[in-house]
Amino acid sequence: MTVCKVCFRHCDIKEGLTGACGARTCKDGKVIAANYGRVTALALDPIEKKPLSRFMPGSKILSYGSYGCNLFCPFCQNYDISRSKGEEFVETITPEELAYLADKYKDKGNIGVAYTYNEPLVSYEFVRDTAKLVKKMGMKNVLVTNGTVSPEIEEEILPYIDAMNIDIKSMSDETYRDFLKGDLEMTKAFIERAVKSCHVELTMLIVPGMNDSEEEMRELVSWISGLTDAEGNKTGCKVPLHISRFFPRYKLSDRKPTDVDKIYSLAELAREQLDFVYTGNC
């Protein structure tokens, strides 16, 4: 099968080439992660940097990043790795080596492994294989993702994931489709399933002129507050939301940073419906 099942794009990948994310390839007629274990970053970060504010606060987590992403956000803060096809990154690590490192750093306050920096689920096989080992060792797995992933892939990794930070970049189908080359419905469905399975925090980066209206923030927090847990209870108001300030980057380097007052006023508005709202980059 040469059609990739990871996201809505369903890239039909020719032998030896890569899909749109730059991270998945076709080898011997099978779609695999070309970036499996290819390291672009490895650091012991405070958990708050993911950002996670209500999951084991004060702890540290070994954070692994590779390359590739299935979205095309023109404001990407990590475009050097997200848009790379990996030629410049030659270092590799196996799931066993990463789990071993996580264990070794326990005495430095490490609680497990975070899969972050690029979109980790374009290499869901590496996340799954490592997370199984990390969990077996009694440590935690944290995923930082754009949530643009099919239900079958999500179901495959959910049993091993303890916490996630998921980006929700807009409440507009058009913005997702035309500006980010993504799929809002796939992202919302991913979040709806994730909150039933593990600790979830959400992040919205506020980009001037893209998603900074009060109307859009109202729509976002109404939807979040309606999320339900595994028993069907409406627990969405307990899902933490991070509202983050945009700085000019990549293809949007000509825009001004988001006004700090705008971030604070949107956060106030969000607090009308949500219990835990945090501001970032202010």
Ligand code: SF4
């Ligand atoms: S994960 Fe990559 S290769 Fe697979 S469908 Fe999405 S963009 Fe295409």
